[in-house]
Amino acid sequence: MSSLYKLLLQAAFTTKVVDLATLTGACxxxxxxxxxxxxxxxxxxxxxxxxxxxxxxEKFWRMPLEESYWETMKSGVADMVNTGARQGGSITAALFLKQVYCNGRQRGCYAIGKKSTAIPSHYSRLGYSSAEADTKLKKKICCACPETKKLRDECVVQNGEDKCSKFIEAHKQCLRSEGFNV
Structure with missing residues (x-):
């Protein structure tokens, strides 16, 4: 997996790499x-x-990347250990991913700690969901420009921000028709 991330980050077309990880359940x-x-x-x-x-x-909350926690992951016999202290487990997991995948490169790297629930919500009639499924659904429904059928980022590059931004209400209507509460 880390080799794939390194290749993606070296590619000229890559602007962002998103890792949807459980982050040890600590999140x-x-x-x-x-x-x-x-x-x-x-x-x-x-x-x-x-x-x-x-x-x-969806609901997201930015968590700290406390670099001092990296000390708990240092090893005398290897490059690093793959787990830190029990406290701050999701932070040390994110620091591990940052170290392995981002390889010192800050641009475009982030991890999202999955959420899971057995409680039904407006985007999961059965319950049991995760940020990964929700975000993929959102991208499929919401981020394609209704006029060009291209992803929003591509549409903005070709047509400019003003042209694409007028479709925001259409995106919201589409989400509402799919049962989202927006």
């Missing part, structure tokens, strides 16, 4: 079953995920 302990944690060194990426969550109806 669910910290935030409960309805909110997913965001770990990123980038303020811009955190804002982008939170903005997308407002449209999709």
């Amino acid at each position: 669910v302990v910290a935030l409960g079953s309805s909110i997913a944690g965001i770990f990123t060194p980038s303020d811009d990426l955190a804002k982008e995920v939170v903005a997308a969550s407002e449209v999709s109806g």
Whole structure:
């Protein structure tokens, strides 16, 4: 997996890499079953995920990447250990992913700690859901420009922000028709 991330990060076309990880379940302990944690060194990426969550109806909360916790993951015989101290488990898991996958590169790297629940919600009639499924559904429904049928980022590059932004209400209507509460 880390080799794939390194290849993606070296590719000229890659602007973001998102890892949807359980982060040891500690994220669910910290935030409960309805909110997913965001770990990123980038303020811009955190804002982008939170903005997308407002449209999709998902709940995300930015978590700290406390670098001092990395000390608990150092090893005398290996590059690093794959788990830190019990406390701050989701933070050390995110630091591990950052170290392995981002390889010192800050641009475009973040992890989202999955949420899971047995409680039905407006986007999961059966309950049992995760940030990964919700975000994929949101991207499929919400991020394609209704006019060009391209992903929103592609549409903005080709047509400009003003042209694509007029479709936000259409995206919300589409989400509502799919049962989302937006």
